[in-house]
Amino acid sequence: MSDYVDRLSPMGVMVLALLREGPMHPYEMMRLLRERREDRLLTLANGTLYHAVAKLAAAELIVETGVDRDGNRPERTTYALTPEGDETVAAWVRRELPRIDRPASFRIALAEAHNLDRTETVALLRERRAALEAEADDIARMRCDADARGSEPQYLVEIVRQQALLTADLAWIDRLLDDLITQAYPWGVHASA
Structure with missing residues (x-):
């Protein structure tokens, strides 16, 4: 398992967890995060999301699976979870869920506990x-x-x-x-x- 679990940001956890549902592009990730009201747990900003996606890709926890364009819209890169990314999100949730000393991390771990x-x-x-x-x-x-x-x-x-x-x-x-x-x-x- 990756040592990246210690450096995983809350947004990174959310991105990895979303990709456990299937490959998607950042626009779809943001749409789902907003639809699910995850803004209660962290600040949702496009820049923060794209930065987290870039860091996860650099750490090889996610990979590009394709680029598509729908009409006049900009190209959208679709990402998928790697096996190491899959284990990293589960390891982060395992580490944070029982802790009582980090309330903000607990809320995210609780929101993602269904990944265990x-x-x-x-x-x-x-x-x-x-x-x-x-x-x-x-x-x-x-x-x-x-x-x-x-x-x-x-x-x-x-x-x-x-x-x-x-x-x-x-x-x-x-x-x-x-x-x-x-x-x-x-x-x-x-x-x-």
């Missing part, structure tokens, strides 16, 4: 859940210690917020795990095809 099989996704999310639970326990201890010392509530506002967020995140991940385990919906790149 259901069983592996469940295992990685269980890892994440265990880390979240450990953090929730630490925060609860901090709050108890602060309360025992007589700390004023105004100084604990952030701790109380963090407890609420962790409680919500744990409840959400439990529901997601249940849905994945009970196979409440199709899973995988081509599951809906």
